[in-house]
Every structure is written in C-alpha cells, then in structure tokens.
Amino acid sequence: xxxxxxxxxxxxxxxxxxxxxxxxxxxxxxxxxxxxxxxxxxxxxxxxxxxxxxxxxxxxxxxxxxxxxxxxxxxxxxxxxxxxxxxxxxxxxxxxxxxxxxxxxxxxxxxxxxxx
Amino acid sequence: xxxxxxxxxxxxxxxxxxxxxxxxxxxxxxxxxxxxxxxxxxxxxxxxxxxxxxxxxxxxxxxxxxxxxxxxxxxxxxxxxxxxxxxxxxxxxxxxxxxxxxxxxxxxxxxxxxxxxx
Numbered sequence: 640x641x642x643x644x645x646x647x648x649x650x651x652x653x654x655x656x657x658x659x660x661x662x663x664x665x666x667x668x669x670x671x672x673x674x675x676x677x678x679x680x681x682x683x684x685x686x687x688x689x690x691x692x693x694x695x696x697x698x699x700x701x702x703x704x705x706x707x708x709x710x711x712x713x714x715x716x717x718x719x720x721x722x723x724x725x726x727x728x729x730x731x732x733x734x735x736x737x738x739x740x741x742x743x744x745x746x747x748x749x750x751x752x753x754x755x
Numbered sequence: 756x757x758x759x760x761x762x763x764x765x766x767x768x769x770x771x772x773x774x775x776x777x778x779x780x781x782x783x784x785x786x787x788x789x790x791x792x793x794x795x796x797x798x799x800x801x802x803x804x805x806x807x808x809x810x811x812x813x814x815x816x817x818x819x820x821x822x823x824x825x826x827x828x829x830x831x832x833x834x835x836x837x838x839x840x841x842x843x844x845x846x847x848x849x850x851x852x853x854x855x856x857x858x859x860x861x862x863x864x865x866x867x868x869x870x871x872x873x
Contacts, residue, residue: 681863735859746800
C-alpha cells in the first residue's frame with residue numbers, strides 16, 4: 640500500500656493568484672497522477688508526473704496553467720496559476736501500487752480550492 | 756480511449772437492504788482492471804473492490820460484490836446489508852493493465868450518490 644500526504648487540505652484564494660499543492664508519498668513511485676474534480680462532478684486526469692522528465696498533460700490541460708514539478712520519486716507539486724472562479728475544484732494526487740498480481744490506485748486526501 | 760458510464764446519478768436504500776449500482780464501459784483493450792471507489796464527504800477516495808478483466812470469477816469483499824460481464828462490458832456493484840456508513844459517492848473506474856503511456860491512468864464514471872436511510 641501507499642500513504643499519500645497532500646496539502647493544503649483546503650484554501651480560499653483570490654482570482655489572479657497561484658496556489659501550489661504538495662503531494663508526499665511514503666514510498667518511491669515512478670509515476671504520480673494529478674486529478675481535478677469539479678463541484679459535483681467526476682475526476683478528470685490533469686497530467687502524469689514522471690521523475691526526471693516533463694509532465695505529460697491530458698487534452699484540455701496546459702503546462703502554463705498547471706505547472707508540475709517532480710524533483711524525486713516521493714514528491715510532486717501541482718500549481719494552479721492565474722486562478723479564476725472556474726478553477727474552484729478538488730485537486731487530488733494519486734499513485735499506483737502493485738503487490739504481486741494486484742494493482743490499486745491510492746489517493747491523497749484532496750485539496751478543496753475555492754477561488755473568489 | 757476508454758469511456759465509463761454510470762447511469763444512476765442518485766440511489767437510496769434502507770439500512771440492511773441490498774442495492775446495486777450500475778456501470779458500463781467501452782474499450783478496445785483486452786487486459787485491464789475495473790474498480791469501484793467510494794468517496795465520502797471527507798473527499799478521501801477509498802477502494803471498495805477491484806476486478807481483473809482476465810478473471811472470470813466475480814470479485815467479492817465482505818458485503819460488496821460485483822457482477823462482471825466482460826462481453827457486455829458491464830461492471831455492477833452490489834452492496835448487501837447496507838449500513839449508514841456506506842453513504843457516499845461511488846465511482847466506477849477503468850485502468851488499462853498494459854504498459855506504456857496509459858498505464859496507471861484511471862478513467863472514471865460520472866459517479867452515483869448513494870444514501871442509506873435508517
């Protein structure tokens with residue numbers, strides 16, 4: 640299993656500012672994933688963060704808006720830049736753990752972002 | 756690309772009763788995982804049950820079981836003896852088991868809000 644510590648758990652930010660969300664895993668993982676969950680909606684993958692290379696962004700998400708860092712195998716950050724009220728969402732980081740024949744995705748506690 | 760569809764936005768059930776949540780998916784892959792995740796108001800995503808596509812036997816975890824119909828691309832969740840603590844949003848999710856750029860990425864359904872009434 641993997642334990643993920645994500646912070647902050649929530650924040651209220653002014654439009655036009657930026658927020659950096661941190662994700663710390665208790666074991667080394669190759670890939671970390673960042674998801675967005677808009678109010679009342681499902682989770683959508685923003686990007687995949689690989690250590691030592693640029694993050695890979697999904698369609699509709701760009702690096703200028705959501706820059707990601709991955710300095711080592713246990714840590715990643717997601718920045719939400721130049722925020723607008725439409726960025727108000729829950730942001731979650733995730734890693735995939737494997738043990739023998741099984742695979743499971745583990746999640747951080749999520750960051751509830753409100754932009755005013 | 757994969758799609759996952761949950762056609763029940765909300766469901767309710769009485770405590771101790773049984774409820775089934777529906778999920779269908781579409782993929783051209785043959786080797787994959789399917790999951791049900793639970794998200795209570797705390798926002799924490801909790802794995803309820805997982806199924807490997809190559810296994811014909813339906814997965815079970817205590818009060819939770821699935822009906823996996825690979826040909827029909829259907830993956831429903833049955834909750835028996837429902838408890839108040841089962842109240843949450845439930846997400847069906849797909850993960851490609853093959854390696855490469857798609858490994859580890861989850862595609863989620865829209866979610867079903869389940870309310871268990873006393």
